[in-house]
Amino acid sequence: MIYKIFLSLIFSSIFGLAHTQIIAIKAGKVVDPSAGNILMNQIILIENGKIKEFGSGIVIPPAAEIIDLSASTVMPGLIDAHTHICAGISKFADKLGVDFFDLVLLNPDGYRAIQGSVNAKQMLDAGFTTIREAGNSGKYTDVDVKRAINEGLIPGPTILAAGRIITPFGGQFRTKADKQFLLNNEYLFADTQDEIKKAIRENIFYGVDVIKIVVDSKRYKYSAGDIKYIVNEAQQAGLKVMAHCQTAEGVSNAVTGGVASIEHGWTIPDSTIVQMKNKNIVLVSTDFPVRVLREFGSNEEKAKAAHNRFIERLKKVYSCGVTIAFGSDIMVDVAEETRGTLAVSYIDSFVEAGIPPSDILKIFTINAARLLGIERTRGTLNIGMYCDLIATPDNPLENIETLKKVSFVMKNGIVYKKQ
Ligand SMILES: [Zn+2]
Known part of the structure; x- marks a missing residue:
């Protein structure tokens, strides 16, 4: 006793x-x-x-x-609206030419919860008191890490967790047909409305705080109608929808469908930028520094070109008055940095885009708090x-x-x- x-x-x-x-x-x-x-x-x-x-x-x-x-x-405290604390590859992994993303999938959930716990502390140490987990956490290890933090077992930020990502068949990885089981922990494949409804309910049942969808990582995409249905279903349980969009068509469908935030939004048509502003849809811009892109496997030249494209579209979106919230989207390790210090270093991308400090502070605090729906208690x-x-x-x-x-x-x- x-x-x-x-x-x-x-x-x-x-x-x-x-x-x-x-x-x-x-x-x-x-x-x-x-x-x-x-x-x-x-x-x-x-x-x-x-x-x-x-x-x-x-x-x-x-x-x-x-x-x-x-x-x-x-x-x-700072807020990162797009993290993957339970995803990453071990420094000790024997890569043997295996694809980076496959290495993430090969890590068992127990290991990923430990990664999540370590990364959560690193985020908190760097000043992030709240994070929104964007999935890729195996079978709800983000929800488990959140619970351990809330119960006082480990230190970490307040977590809003997305659990398993809801996506058209296959998700984002490139696993072969006889290895499909590797994806089952990571995603809920949902192509029809019945499947979508079931996937949302399954996520809610296991304790998520937000619904994350991948709209357009394959040649088939969620339509604006699909997304409207998802937003409605999520709304009935009081949850918002965050949408991974990498193509112009994907962003346009998600904006028409009425999601709360576009994640990444690498290509956004001018007319869609105007719609985003009018509908108050937030861009979580995840503007990777060159060194993060290098760790994802790009060579220096390609990494610089990609980074410059991100900055150009960030400038445009900012100058049009769209609300921006910070998201790091880090899954890799960079030498001499923790997940937290690496996430803070993204301020360089906003400085590069000519955004003044007063607005960078909003992007890292109040804009993200409003997006997460916690502005009455935090931010x-x-x-x-x-x-x-x-x-x-x-x-x-x-x-x-x-x-x-x-x-x-x-x-x-x-x-x-x-x-
Ligand atoms: Zn992400």
């Missing part, structure tokens, strides 16, 4: 189960990305994981634990909301690079990183 109490004390202090202690953060500067402004010398009082009071003239209760961030800039620092915040050495409105040096991370009012 004593042993159990001791363990629970350790875990509640390390991994953040709620406690009633009041915490007072003394913040030198606080950035509000939704307003694009900065407040000086603020006090944030936190109780039961939530912001109790926030302002400049607040009296700190004598019993409060004080965290001094007066030399730092504080802002809401900004307001009274009554969960206290998810990070600190950086400099003001990111003046020096956006400072996001690469997150020195402090709090999620649900619990400190996970303090330098």
Whole structure:
């Protein structure tokens, strides 16, 4: 019994189960990305994981634990709206000419849950307090990692999980007919409306928070009518739909079908960009840096050309006023980087596209929170909301690079990183 109490004390202090202690953060500067402004010398009082009071003239209760961030800039925690923490290849894999994606599939679910746990901590350490898992996680290992985090077993961001990706027959991989079983954990193949309805219900039953579809990775695609049906079915259970689209036709079908977000959207016709803006459909732009494309197997020249194409379409979409949310879409390891530091490094793509720091901060916080439907509880620092915040050495409105040096991370009012 004593042993159990001791363990629970350790875990509640390390991994953040709620406690009633009041915490007072003394913040030198606080950035509000939704307003694009900065407040000086603020006090944030936190109780039961939530912001109790926030302002400049607040009296700190004598019993409060004080965290001094007066030399730092504080802002809401970052959000990555497109991750694959339970997918990747082991550094020790013997590749023997096997296709990268096949190597992902060959990893058993137990291993993938461990990968997910490690990557979740890396994301949190880099400042991501919320992530949206976009599938490719085997048979619901993303849901399992989410559960382990919520139960305080392991540290990690708040996760919204997509579970198995719903797709026309075959999904995204190129597995041969006698190896089809490898795909069964990864996808729910759904071509007819009956199959679509069943797939959505199966995902919901096993605990997903969002429906992810792949629209157009093969020559056959989901039509606008198929997608409308999917959006309707998901909506009945209160879920949004995120749509992987890589072709102009795919994006157009998904936008007509009324999804919440286009993932990637490598080619978007001008008329569809206008529709996206009018229907408030978000682009999760996943603009891979050259070094990530290299790890996916591109040579330097092709990687640079692809990256430049992404940036050109990002510029266009941004200048037309479409809402953009950040998504890293990382499945590979890059030397000297964690999943988290690599994800933060995507700010370079937004800088390259000429997007000012104030809007980059929105893309990494409030825009993503609204897309995920969590804007009333996370994504900004307001009274009554969960206290998810990070600190950086400099003001990111003046020096956006400072996001690469997150020195402090709090999620649900619990400190996970303090330098
Ligand atoms: Zn993806």
